[in-house]
Structures are given as structure tokens and as C-alpha cells.
Amino acid sequence: MAATPQNPATPRRKVSRHRGEGQWAAGHFTPLNGNEQFKKDDDGLNVRTRIETIYSKRGFDSIDPNDLRGRMRWWGLYTQRKPGIDGGKTAILEPEELDDEYFMLRVRIDGGRLTTAQLRVIGEISQEFARGTADITDRQNIQYHWIRIEDVPEIWNRLEAVGLSTTEACGDTPRVILGSPVAGIAEDEIIDGTPAIEEIHRRIIGNKAFSNLPRKFKSAISGSPLLDVAHEINDVAFVGVNHPEHGPGFDLWVGGGLSTNPKIGVRLGAWVPLDEVPEVYEGVISVFRDYGYRRLRTRARLKFLVADWGAEKFRQVLEDEYLKRKLVDGPAPAQPVERWRDHVGVHRQQDGRFYVGFAPRVGRVDGATLTKIAELAEAHGSGRVRTTAEQKMIVLDVAESQVDSLVEGLEALDLTVKPSPFRRGTMACTGIEYCKLAIVETKARGSSLIDELERRIPDFDEPITININGCPNACARIQVADIGLKGQLVLDDKGEQVEGFQVHLGGALGLEAGFGRKVRGLKVTSEELPDYVERVLKRFQAEREDGERFATWAARASEEALS
Numbered sequence: 001m002a003a004t005p006q007n008p009a010t011p012r013r014k015v016s017r018h019r020g021e022g023q024w025a026a027g028h029f030t031p032l033n034g035n036e037q038f039k040k041d042d043d044g045l046n047v048r049t050r051i052e053t054i055y056s057k058r059g060f061d062s063i064d065p066n067d068l069r070g071r072m073r074w075w076g077l078y079t080q081r082k083p084g085i086d087g088g089k090t091a092i093l094e095p096e097e098l099d100d101e102y103f104m105l106r107v108r109i110d111g112g113r114l115t116t117a118q119l120r121v122i123g124e125i126s127q128e129f130a131r132g133t134a135d136i137t138d139r140q141n142i143q144y145h146w147i148r149i150e151d152v153p154e155i156w157n158r159l160e161a162v163g164l165s166t167t168e169a170c171g172d173t174p175r176v177i178l179g180s181p182v183a184g185i186a187e188d189e190i191i192d193g194t195p196a197i198e199e200i201h202r203r204i205i206g207n208k209a210f211s212n213l214p215r216k217f218k219s220a221i222s223g224s225p226l227l228d229v230a231h232e233i234n235d236v237a238f239v240g241v242n243h244p245e246h247g248p249g250f251d252l253w254v255g256g257g258l259s260t261n262p263k264i265g266v267r268l269g270a271w272v273p274l275d276e277v278p279e280v281y282e283g284v285i286s287v288f289r290d291y292g293y294r295r296l297r298t299r300a301r302l303k304f305l306v307a308d309w310g311a312e313k314f315r316q317v318l319e320d321e322y323l324k325r326k327l328v329d330g331p332a333p334a335q336p337v338e339r340w341r342d343h344v345g346v347h348r349q350q351d352g353r354f355y356v357g358f359a360p361r362v363g364r365v366d367g368a369t370l371t372k373i374a375e376l377a378e379a380h381g382s383g384r385v386r387t388t389a390e391q392k393m394i395v396l397d398v399a400e401s402q403v404d405s406l407v408e409g410l411e412a413l414d415l416t417v418k419p420s421p422f423r424r425g426t427m428a429c430t431g432i433e434y435c436k437l438a439i440v441e442t443k444a445r446g447s448s449l450i451d452e453l454e455r456r457i458p459d460f461d462e463p464i465t466i467n468i469n470g471c472p473n474a475c476a477r478i479q480v481a482d483i484g485l486k487g488q489l490v491l492d493d494k495g496e497q498v499e500g501f502q503v504h505l506g507g508a509l510g511l512e513a514g515f516g517r518k519v520r521g522l523k524v525t526s527e528e529l530p531d532y533v534e535r536v537l538k539r540f541q542a543e544r545e546d547g548e549r550f551a552t553w554a555a556r557a558s559e560e561a562l563s
Contacts (some may be wrong), residue, residue: 001200009513010277011373020295021287021293021294021295021296021299021326022036022214022293022294022295023291023292024289024290024291024292024294025290025291025294025489026291028226028294028295031072032294032295032296033294033295033296033297035070035172035296035297036140037073037092037173038066038070038071038516039070039172039212040091041066042071042214043071043074043208043211043212044070044071044073044171044172044173044211044212044360045074045075045167045168045206045208045211046071047067047071047072047075048075050064050067051072051075051149051152051153051280052152053212055067055149056149056150056151056152056153056285057150059113059149059150060101060148060149063066065096067165068099068406069095069099069377070171070306071171072103073170073171074167074170074171074173074211075166075168075169075170076105076106076108076166076167076168076169076170077103077104077105077147077152077166077170078101078103078104078106078109078170078436079098079101079102079103079104079436080100080101080102080103080104080145080146080329080435080436081098081100081432081433081434081435081436081438082097082098082100083100085098085488086432087099087432087438087439087440087487088439088489088497089500090432090436090437090438090439090471092363095436098436099436101148102145102146102147103145103147103148103149103152103168104143104144104145104430104434105130105135105143105144105147105152105155105166106141106142106143106144106166106169107122107141107143107144107159107164107165107166108141108164108165108166108167108168108169108172108175108176108195109140109141109142109164109176109387110140110176110177110179110201111140111177111178111179111180111181111183111193111194111386112140112178112179112181112387112388112389113179113181113194113384113386114384114385114386115162115163115372115383115384115385116163116375116377116378116382116383116384116385117162117374117383118163118164119370119371119373119374119377119385120370120374120375121158121159121161121162121164121548122134122142122164122367122370123367123368123369123370123371123372123373123374124367124371125144125155125158125159125160125367126144126366126367126368127367127368127371128144128149129144129146129147129148129151129155130144130145130153130367131146132366132367132368133145133146133366133370134365134366134367134370134534135363135364135365135430135443136360136363136364136365136387136391136392136393137180137219137363137391138230138389138390138391138427138475138476138477139175139176139178139389140176140178140179140181140387140388140389141169141176141387142370142387143430145434149182151297160551160563163528166207167206168205168211170216171216171372171499172212172213172214172215172216173210173211173213173216173217174204174205174210174213174217174219174285175216175217175219175295175325176219176228177197177200177201177219177220177221178217178218178221178222178230178234178284178389178459179194179197179220180193180220180221180222180223180224180226180228180229180342181194181219181228181343181387181388181389181394182224182228182347182349182355182386182394182396183222183223183224183351184350185349185351185396185397186224186347186349186350186355187347187348187349187350188224188226189223189224189225189240189350190223190225190240190241190242190248191223191240191248191249191250191274192274192375193221193222193223193238193240193250193274194223195274195275196238196274196277196278196281197221199278200219200221200277200278200281200282203278204281204282204285209285210285211290212289213285213288213289213292214288214289214293214300214301215292215297215300215301215302216235216301217235217236217285217302218233218234218235218236218257218425219234219236219281219290220233220234220236220237220238220389221237221238221250221277221477222238222239222240223240223250224240225240225333225334225336225337226336226338226340226341226343226510227239227333227336227341227509227510228341228342228343228388228389229267229389230389230477230480230509231253231256232253232256232264232265232480232509232513233252233256233257233258233262233264233265233283233431233477233480233509234256234257234265235254235255235256235257235265235288235302235303236250236252236253236254236281236283236284236285236302236405237253237254237256237265237465238250238272238277238280239251239253239333240251240254240328240333240507241271241331241332241333241334243271243328243330243331244330244331245329246271246273246330247271248274248473249271249273249274249330250271250272250273250274250478250490250536251267251270251271251330251331251332251333252267252268252270252271252272252280252284252327253265253266253267253268253273254266254268254284254301254306254311254531255301255302255303255305255306255307256300257292257302257303257475258474258477258478258479258480259301259337259472259473260298260472260473260474261298261303261304261321262308262479262480262515263303263307264476264513264515265303265306266306266310266311266515267311267332268311268314268315268318268327269311269315269329269330270276270315270327270329270330271326271327271328271329271330271331272327272328272330272444274382279323280318280323280327281320281407283315283322283323284318286322287305287314287317287318287321287322288305288326291305291317292305293305295322305449309461312343312392314328318362318481325439329556335510335511336510336511339387339511339536339549340424340463341389341390341509341510342357342359342388342390342392342424343355343357343392343394344357344358344359344392344417344419344424345357345417345418346403346407346417349396352396352400353396353398353399353400353449354399354400354403355395355396355397355398356394356395356398356403356407356410356417357392357393357394357417358392358393358394358395358410358415358416358417358419358455359392359415359416359417359419359423359424360391360393360414360415361414361423361427361447361450362393362426362427362428362442362443362446362447363441363443364447369413369415372413373385373393373395373410373413375417376395376406376409376413377406377411377479379409380395380398380399380402380405380406380409381397381398381402382395382396382397382398383397383398384396384397390427391427393415393459394419395410397442405433412499420450420453420454420460421460421461421463421464422449422450422453422454422460422463422464422466423450423454424463425463425465425466425482425483426446426450426465426466426467427442427446427465427466427467427476427477428442428445428446428466428467428468428469428476429442429468429469429470429475429476430442430443430470430475431443431468431470431487432470432487435470435471437470437471437473437497438470438471438487439470439471439488440487440488440489440500440501440526441468441470441488441499441526442468442469442470442476442487445468445525445526445529446466446468448530449466449468449529449533450533452530453530453533453534453537456530456534457534457537457538460537460541462540462549463549464482464483464537464549464550465481465482465483466467466481466482466483466485466533467480467481467483467484467485468485468487468501468556469484469485469487470487471484471486471487471488471489474486478504478507478516478557479504479507479515480507480508480509480514480515480516481504481516482501482506482507482508482550482551482554483503483504483505483509483516483518483536484504484507485501485502485503485504485529486501486502486503486504487499487500487501488500488501488523490523490524490525492525492527497532498521498525498527499526500519500524500525500526500528501521501523501524501529502522502523503518503522503523503524503532503562504516504518504551505517505519505536505554505562506550506551506552506554507551507557508549508551510553511549512551512552514551516551516552516554517555519559519562519563520546520557522562536561536562537550539557539561539562540553540554540557543557543561
């Protein structure tokens with residue numbers, strides 16, 4: 001067929017060459033956004049030298065903007081929110097208007113594993129350099145605030161002297177590896193994942209082959225039947241299972257994540273023995289590095305690639321291109337028999353000693369308290385403590401004769417071993433106090449909510465999770481809580497804009513994992529929050545069937561009952 005002649009009067013349409021999704025494996029190496037450009041210009045790990053030799057000596061104003069709001073995250077540093085800026089300005093102001101001249105610094109604690117000597121150093125740093133701040137996160141880390149750039153090298157020296165670091169605690173990197181806080185000691189453990197965590201850390205963390213990923217990469221490894229590391233919402237997770245032929249090992253999951261586009265991870269149907277976990281982990285993170293989407297930051301997490309490819313293709317690419325062998329098919333993990341996954345309380349260890357888990361308020365502690373916890377643990381015969389993925393802590397290796405005395409000491413610090421369901425089940429992110437992305441206050445709001453609910457519903461004894469987030473990014477896992485609260489500005493009964501929350505109801509992990517439902521138009525102001533939660537929990541008590549969980553009731557309840 002002859003080509004149709006083009007009318008000279010018709011403007012020629014500019015044809016632009018499609019650049020794909022920015023996947024390196026497809027040959028798309030040209031940086032497609034500012035983040036990809038600064039990572040190409042200089043590896044984020046290299047900023048440490050500038051911090052030590054230039055910025056810590058010349059001060060905050062000497063920091064290059066691409067280091068300040070980019071590469072410094074590779075070493076756990078974020079600028080914190082300037083005080084006095086309300087939530088209505090969060091999305092309006094430029095970064096330099098939101099930035100304070102102080103930093104949040106995240107201490108990386110893989111597997112939540114700490115010695116009492118390490119915990120003491122963390123507490124001392126908090127008191128000397130961070131105005132006493134030290135929050136336990138839901139990824140087993142500890143975060144400081146009010147850190148001056150001038151003090152960072154000395155903080156690193158002290159942390160590294162006891163085997164801790166902030167390496168790749170933030171940034172487009174392999175973040176902290178979650179692990180069961182009772183790995184190697186729990187009586188009911190399927191398999192101890194600690195050797196795999198240690199080997200992955202040795203191979204991957206600080207390795208420039210994996211320090212430029214499309215976005216953050218979150219990992220979890222646990223052999224606990226309680227499923228205690230939120231494996232469903234990690235980029236990669238290894239979950240303890242018993243293979244009928246090969247024995248204990250791990251079930252492989254990929255592609256989980258929350259934020260504004262939440263996805264539950266998918267099983268690849270593969271069983272991985274303990275000694276092969278590091279190799280398979282390296283394969284999965286390599287797939288993400290090479291095939292992950294780098295064009296748009298909003299689609300750069302592994303969950304989007306997995307959603308597009310599906311489990312079958314992902315497994316095939318992993319096996320054919322990276323492992324060069326087939327993985328063994330294996331079973332899914334069993335459903336946990338317990339609702340709580342935080343290990344709070346007194347529990348017998350494999351060796352006959354006990355571990356004691358306790359609940360700070362919404363993960364908020366301070367340096368002085370951490371130092372006292374270390375002293376208490378040592379005074380009762382323990383040299384090991386753990387953080388959990390639920391903002392809790394555990395003291396390990398306590399002799400039976402020492403348990404009661406340790407519990408009394410913890411209770412004196414307001415660290416209860418027998419918390420109410422509200423104290424036990426309420427988590428909160430950093431919130432507007434320090435976070436530049438936040439819209440509302442969270443930590444103090446969560447603490448006061450606990451007090452109100454304990455006073456108003458003292459007979460409530462069902463497991464309940466209440467997760468409070470200061471913005472839509474879901475650092476506190478709002479979509480998978482019984483009651484998830486997403487911070488936003490709402491109108492009160494006078495028509496004035498105030499702090500409040502969009503409500504998600506009936507989310508869950510472990511037992512029938514899924515996301516909570518949103519009731520049309522259901523938003524509450526911060527002041528109304530205790531009234532609302534009390535009302536919905538009392539309706540649950542009145543309407544629930546025998547043994548029914550809150551999430552199950554919320555899925556079938558009328559919108560009127562949930563309002």
C-alpha cells in the first residue's frame with residue numbers, strides 16, 4: 001500500500017522515543033528523575049567522608065542540598081521538621097522551609113538484637129547528643145532526634161565501638177532486616193534465622209553493588225510460628241515452615257508494602273533451606289536493582305514489579321537469571337494460633353530460663369530509660385535485650401528466681417509486662433513533632449488515647465490493634481490494623497480545619513491478612529478520637545459472635561455501626 005502523502009500545512013507531530021520504566025535490565029540507564037541523577041552522580045555511601053571531613057567541621061550551612069536531602073539518608077540521617085509549622089503547610093512549603101538544622105538519626109538494629117552494653121551506649125548517646133530522645137520503631141530500630149551535624153562523627157565512633165551502625169538505615173538501600181526477637185530461644189520456634197541475617201548483613205550492607213536501588217528495600221526473616229515480623233508487607237520475607245520431606249526451612253515471599261498503594265506480598269511457592277537464604281536474598285534484591293522501575297518514584301517499589309509480573313514470572317527470572325537453578329517447591333506457613341505477635345509477657349525459653357517482654361507507650365522511651373533497662377537486665381542476670389516489630393522490648397535469659405524482681409523493676413519505669421489491650425496494641429509513627437511529611441500529632445495523641453480507653457472500657461480484654469499515622473505514608477501500618485488512623489486535616493462541627501484522621505477498620509496480618517475497610521465519609525477530629533474509638537469498640541462488644549475477632553466483625557458490620 002502506498003504511503004499517504006503528508007499535507008505540508010499540517011504541523012509535523014513530534015515523536016518522542018519511549019524510555020520505558022527506567023529498568024537497568026532493559027538498557028534504561030539515563031536518570032529519569034532527580035533522585036536517580038544524584039545517585040548516579042555519586043554513591044550515597046560516599047557522603048560519610050564529607051560528613052566527617054567537611055560538614056561536621058563547617059556546620060549545617062555547608063551541606064550540599066543533594067547530600068542534605070538525599071545521600072545523607074544512606075547513613076541514617078534525615079533533617080527533622082522545623083518547630084511551629086502546622087500540618088496545613090506540609091505539602092505547601094519548600095524543603096528548605098521545612099528543614100530544621102537538626103537531624104533524626106536512625107540506629108540500625110538487624111533482628112532487633114542488642115547486648116545490654118550496646119543498649120547502654122544508645123542511652124548515653126541519647127542523653128548527651130539527642131536531648132534524651134530515643135523512639136523504638138516498628139522496624140526494630142531506635143531513632144534519635146535533635147542531632148547536630150557537628151556531633152555525628154563522634155556518635156558513629158561510639159556506636160561502632162560496640163558493634164552498631166547507622167549504615168543504610170535509610171535511603172534507596174537494603175534497610176534493616178527484621179528478625180524474630182526470640183530467635184534461637186523460643187520453645188516453639190520452627191527454625192532460627194539468625195545465621196542468615198548475619199550473613200546477609202556481611203554480604204550486602206555497605207556493598208556498593210546494592211547501594212543504588214530504585215527505592216527502599218525492606219526485609220524480614222523469622223522462624224517463629226507467631227509470624228512476628230509482618231512478613232506480608234515486606235519487599236522480601238523468609239517465613240519459617242516445615243517441609244514434609246526436607247524439614248525446617250523458609251517459605252519465600254516478595255512484593256509486600258503499604259504507603260499510599262498497599263499490597264500484600266505474594267508467595268513464590270519456594271522452600272529455602274537456612275544456608276541458602278543469603279544467596280536467594282541476594283538474587284531477589286538483584287532482580288529489584290536491575291528490573292525495578294526507576295522512572296517514577298511513586299512506582300519504584302518492588303511491589304509494583306511483582307504486581308505486573310506475577311509470582312510465576314518473578315520466580316522464573318530469579319531462578320533462570322540469578323540463581324541459575326530451580327528452587328524447591330514448599331508449603332505455606334501455618335496460621336498462627338495466637339493473636340498477639342509481640343512476645344509481651346513472661347515466657348519460658350528452650351534452656352529453661354525466661355524472656356520478659358514489656359510495652360512502652362507507642363514506642364516512646366528516652367535515653368535515661370534505656371540505660372536503666374540495661375542496668376535492670378544485667379542486675380537480673382541478662383546480657384541480651386531485643387526490640388520487636390511492634391514497638392516493644394524484651395529482656396532475654398532471666399532465671400526463674402529473678403523474674404518477679406525484674407517485672408517489678410520494669411513496672412516502676414512504666415514499662416508494663418501485663419499491659420491492657422490498648423497499651424499493648426497501640427502504635428504510632430513519629431508524627432508532626434519531628435517528621436516533615438506529617439500533618440498531625442501522633443505520639444502524644446496515642447498515649448492519651450490509651451489512658452482514655454483504659455478508663456472508659458476497663459473490662460475490654462480482646463486483642464485490638466490501633467495504629468496512628470501522621471500522614472498517608474503508613475509508617476505505622478494503618479491499613480493492617482483493627483483500627484487504622486490516617487492523619488489529615490478535617491472540618492470540625494464549626495466548619496474549621498483541625499487535626500483529625502481518616503479511619504480504616506478491620507485490617508489484619510497473620511490471621512486472614514488484608515486491608516481495613518474505609519467507611520464513606522468517616523473522618524474524626526483528634527478531639528473526637530476517644531469518643532469514636534470507645535463507641536465502635538462497645539458496639540463490637542455488643543454485636544460480636546462467640547470468639548469473633550474485631551476484623552471479622554468490622555468486615556460484616558453496617559456502616560452505621562462503624563460510624
